[in-house]
Amino acid sequence: MSAPDIAGALDALWRGAFGSKYVIFSATLVRAVPLTLTGLAVAVAFRAGVLNIGAEGQFLAGATAAAGVGLLIVSWTHYAQQLVALPLALLAGAVLGSAWAGIAAWLRRRFGVLDVISTIMLNFIALDAVAYLVRGPLQEPLHIYPQTPSLPPALHLPMLVPGTRLHVGFAITLVASVAAWWVLRATASGFRLRAAGANPFAAASAGMIDVGATTTRAFLASGALAGLAGAIEVTGVTYALYDNISPGYGYTAIAVALLANLNPLGVIVTGILFGALSAGAAAMQRDAGVPAAVVSVVEACVILAVLLIQQRRPRAA
């Protein structure tokens, strides 16, 4: 066991996250996209009182659907129009992400199964399903690597900043965050969602609000956001589906959402923060040999710190 070089590790962390303009756009902000979107998914669910710990599985479901549907369209039409194929792939991702969350939503509503446990079980099932698909029906034609064929350029998200890896998914993420903020703040369904989450008994006894239906809808919307995140990751970053496509984005998302106090706009800031942490941790592991697992410890501490602060200051719905 060698004594860890703290200064060297922190230096690597900083350089990996903010060291250059290229690193900021191609590492930090690129990683911020899935973290912000899954963080948004968690925030929407938690606001409604749904403890969706399943963003990870919904992300995988979305990534699988985007890759599968995208490749299917391309194989049918030989050359696919980007304007058609790409939106369909993203839509498929959101739909399957939502459906995956829908299983847990149904178990909750029909049988009262605790969301935390059902969503975590669904995460493991999604992981095994992806492992099977990329070695089975969706494997690349040579059957060498456990991954899908590479997506053709028609299924690649356009770049947002030329000369970097920052793709249009970043803009989609910003739009989704602002939209979620507006829906929660200014619409009737947003009000119902917040009311159901803040005090389900009060919401139900005040009439007008069907708490079961409201929380189910929030669960489905949450899954759609996480699924969209997976679809964007496949079409914007990896261009193929494989086993470890998510380094645990769906779990980091919980810290992202809680640190933002479940505010959809705040999630953009905390998403970028954790994007930087994630990019920096990768550099730290590469350059200073510090295991990336340490990020989970940091995330856990962030969540606990937020709990501690909230203990003193009750959160308004």
Add this chain to the structure above:
Amino acid sequence: MIARLGAAAGAVWLYGGSATAGAITGTIAGFMSATVRTATPLAFAALGETLCEQSGVINIGLEGVIIAGAFASLVGAGAAGLASGVALAAVAGAAIAALFGLFAVILRTDQIIAGTAVTLFGLGLTGTLYHWLYGSAGAALSIPTMRASPLPGLARIPVIGQALFDQSALTYAVYVIAPALWWWTYRTHAGLALRAVGENPDAARAAGVAPRIVQWWAVILGGVLGGIGGATLVLAQAGTFAEGMSAGRGFIAIAVVALGRWHPLGAAAAALIFGAAIALQFLFQSMGWPAPYQLFLALPYVVTLFVLAGAARGRRAPAALGRRDL
């Protein structure tokens, strides 16, 4: 972080022992034996969680407790033998549970979110320490596993003898602890106080019981048992540690508690169902059933969902489970 680990999980489950191919009886015996063996860590964790939930606290951080116990057992057993491995695992499990207890019991934060954080903490901390202690590649450190020690006479009972009584000492410990906990929670004043806190903390307080102190010790004792459950994974099954080798067992154990109706004997029995779901892959593989390997890996998680849906009918959780206002 949690997710990445599913892959490692498969490898660990397969280590457990090999079913005898060939004769059907041998295969079935192997399956039953594997069922009891894989149920043992779940039984430990579920017994601890039962105690915890009987006092009104749901510890979702159990996964973090188990992985901490697994890692500590590797360190302890590597340094000073199997017994110290178990002891260190119990301490590590209690320490992680204490972190959860600090937030959930003392500070009265949301139990579910605190538990989720504790799980992330345990998985991250063990992953980090493993890399630091055993090299950045995580060179596998192998520990001789606990040998099965057949109980004289009992092991020769037809059909069930080998499965139940040709196991490691840790499995036998479950046979003692489960009835002991049943007796303690249902037949002693201290146990009554524990369940009273979980059912009606106000009445318990009126009767002179301090709910938070009771819950604190229930969480710690749950951590001790969860940590030993983690040790079982390493010392009686895999013989080594892999990042995230708990592979959702903490969450499965929480389902076991619900299936066991918050009763220690129920939890021990329910653990067998999940042990069987995990052990089924040995059976199917030895029978040469041509289905994708990943399907077997997913099976315990699918069973958990079905069991939770089924357990919804007629179950009764402690009335004050999850309550923060005490």
